Amino acid sequence: MVEAKVVVGNKESKEGRKKWTAIGAVLVVLVAIALTYKHAQNPKSCRCAQDSRKYTGIVEDCCCDYETVDSLNGAVLHPLLQELVTTPFFRYFKVKLWCDCPFWPDDGMCKLRDCSVCECPENEFPELFKRPMKHSLPSDDLKCQEGKPQSAVDRTLDSKAFRGWIGVDNPWTNDDETENDEMTYVNLQLNPERYTGYSGPSARRIWDAIYSENCPKYASGEICKEKKILYKLISGLHSSISIHIASDYLLDETTNWWGRNLELAYDRVLQYPDRVGNLYFTFLFVLRAVTKATNYLEQAEYDTGNTQEDLKAQSLVRHLLYNPKLQAACPLPFDEAKLWKGQSGPELKQEIQKHFRNISAIMDCVGCEKCRLWGKLQVLGLGTALKILFSVDSQNYPNQPLQLQRNEVIALVNLLNRLSESIKFVEEIVPSVEKTMEKFTSEPPAQEISLWQRIQDAVGGLRSVKLPL
Numbered sequence: 001m002v003e004a005k006v007v008v009g010n011k012e013s014k015e016g017r018k019k020w021t022a023i024g025a026v027l028v029v030l031v032a033i034a035l036t037y038k039h040a041q042n043p044k045s046c047r048c049a050q051d052s053r054k055y056t057g058i059v060e061d062c063c064c065d066y067e068t069v070d071s072l073n074g075a076v077l078h079p080l081l082q083e084l085v086t087t088p089f090f091r092y093f094k095v096k097l098w099c100d101c102p103f104w105p106d107d108g109m110c111k112l113r114d115c116s117v118c119e120c121p122e123n124e125f126p127e128l129f130k131r132p133m134k135h136s137l138p139s140d141d142l143k144c145q146e147g148k149p150q151s152a153v154d155r156t157l158d159s160k161a162f163r164g165w166i167g168v169d170n171p172w173t174n175d176d177e178t179e180n181d182e183m184t185y186v187n188l189q190l191n192p193e194r195y196t197g198y199s200g201p202s203a204r205r206i207w208d209a210i211y212s213e214n215c216p217k218y219a220s221g222e223i224c225k226e227k228k229i230l231y232k233l234i235s236g237l238h239s240s241i242s243i244h245i246a247s248d249y250l251l252d253e254t255t256n257w258w259g260r261n262l263e264l265a266y267d268r269v270l271q272y273p274d275r276v277g278n279l280y281f282t283f284l285f286v287l288r289a290v291t292k293a294t295n296y297l298e299q300a301e302y303d304t305g306n307t308q309e310d311l312k313a314q315s316l317v318r319h320l321l322y323n324p325k326l327q328a329a330c331p332l333p334f335d336e337a338k339l340w341k342g343q344s345g346p347e348l349k350q351e352i353q354k355h356f357r358n359i360s361a362i363m364d365c366v367g368c369e370k371c372r373l374w375g376k377l378q379v380l381g382l383g384t385a386l387k388i389l390f391s392v393d394s395q396n397y398p399n400q401p402l403q404l405q406r407n408e409v410i411a412l413v414n415l416l417n418r419l420s421e422s423i424k425f426v427e428e429i430v431p432s433v434e435k436t437m438e439k440f441t442s443e444p445p446a447q448e449i450s451l452w453q454r455i456q457d458a459v460g461g462l463r464s465v466k467l468p469l
């Protein structure tokens with residue numbers, strides 16, 4: 001009996017399996033039809049389901065892919081730069097903070113005290129920084145040369161051997177960087193780039209003015225590659241600024257609670273693949289400038305009077321310039337040699353230079369001190385990258401060596417660090433945001449209210465909520 005029951009039971013279960021297989025097959029067909037229909041309605045959501053990692057392949061106009069940038073940045077560049085920018089040499093930036101707008105009067109719309117910059121007390125910044133010309137060569141000082149110019153010593157060798165900081169003009173930027181009473185030193189570590197509340201028509205007018213500098217004459221027609229590059233640099237910087245606002249946002253003003261605002265990151269940057277692409281482009285462009293200036297940066301002096309910290313800065317710079325992983329994975333992040341070719345090259349370069357100088361001048365119109373500080377620093381950083389890549393050709397003209405000001409080097413490295421932080425943020429956040437967006441788009445609209453709560457929860461482990469100050 002027992003055996004018979006077992007046999008009957010097996011028979012029953014076989015039939016049952018057949019029945020369930022048939023139901024399963026029908027379900028599979030139904031799901032396939034539903035997915036095909038959904039894909040036709042919303043192709044993006046299906047793509048996201050298959051691959052939540054949106055950014056793959058070569059970064060447009062660059063020589064390196066997204067995956068390599070992410071892994072290099074995470075493993076090498078980000079940790080290195082984070083340490084480098086805390087050294088005394090790189091943390092003090094000289095800047096004119098007066099709002100001295102040549103285009104329209106200041107209409108600052110800054111709402112928060114976080115807008116203002118904490119300047120350095122006199123005794124805080126390095127002694128050596130106060131005497132910037134101490135190391136420069138008195139090449140045009142004719143007082144001690146007894147009249148005849150030919151009696152002057154040829155200092156070519158000296159100036160090669162001597163690696164002091166001198167004041168040289170940057171044709172890409174507007175500011176007069178030479179020492180004057182209007183300049184203040186700011187400790188960048190005390191003034192992080194984050195949410196300040198600066199917004200509305202004032203901020204919008206600045207961005208509009210900056211973008212209109214890109215192609216004022218070509219708005220209707222084609223943009224040449226060089227102009228496109230200027231646009232991409234500005235857009236990449238804009239993405240980075242928005243990411244910093246989102247990553248350090250005042251979530252609750254009454255309790256002074258700071259943390260990540262992922263909705264803002266998504267609304268302003270992540271939902272636009274071109275803005276993310278431009279961020280990666282700008283990062284690679286600046287990285288290329290840094291590596292191209294290797295000889296100069298390697299030999300430069302990083303003196304602030306604090307031997308231990310200065311040696312650390314020098315050693316970190318070398319690690320950055322000669323990193324084997326960087327050299328192997330992304331030896332030429334961006335190929336500047338492809339630009340400025342053809343007959344109109346030099347004029348085009350001058351024209352773009354003029355536009356970039358205007359962008360630099362517009363920074364004086366930013367109606368929020370802290371935004372102005374970081375705006376000026378990062379535009380100077382971009383101007384320095386442009387100068388390194390396009391205004392100096394020491395390979396073909398060895399008698400025109402690259403010369404940078406201390407402030408330019410500080411701006412360049414701090415800009416690279418800011419971009420590296422933004423890339424890290426995007427890389428960490430994109431898969432979770434995309435996945436949550438995918439789930440969200442496949443669920444009924446009743447869930448809408450909790451979307452950002454769910455994204456926050458999904459990336460909860462990555463969140464770094466700041467305690468009230």
Ligand SMILES: Cc1cc2nc3c(=O)[nH]c(=O)nc-3n(C[C@H](O)[C@H](O)[C@H](O)COP(=O)(O)OP(=O)(O)OC[C@H]3O[C@@H](n4cnc5c(N)ncnc54)[C@H](O)[C@@H]3O)c2cc1C
Binds near residue numbers: 196234245372
């Ligand atoms: C130089 C500068 C520095 C600033 N620094 C800070 C700061 O440190 N902290 C702070 O809280 N605020 C800062 N702001 C203000 C901030 O950038 C925004 O302007 C503000 O938060 C209002 O944002 P919004 O939503 O109106 O869009 P905005 O960011 O002002 O953008 C304006 C328009 O530009 C376009 N756009 C946006 N992003 C891109 C992109 N990546 N590429 C191409 N086009 C784009 C869009 O059409 C958008 O509507 C700064 C502004 C400027 C001009």
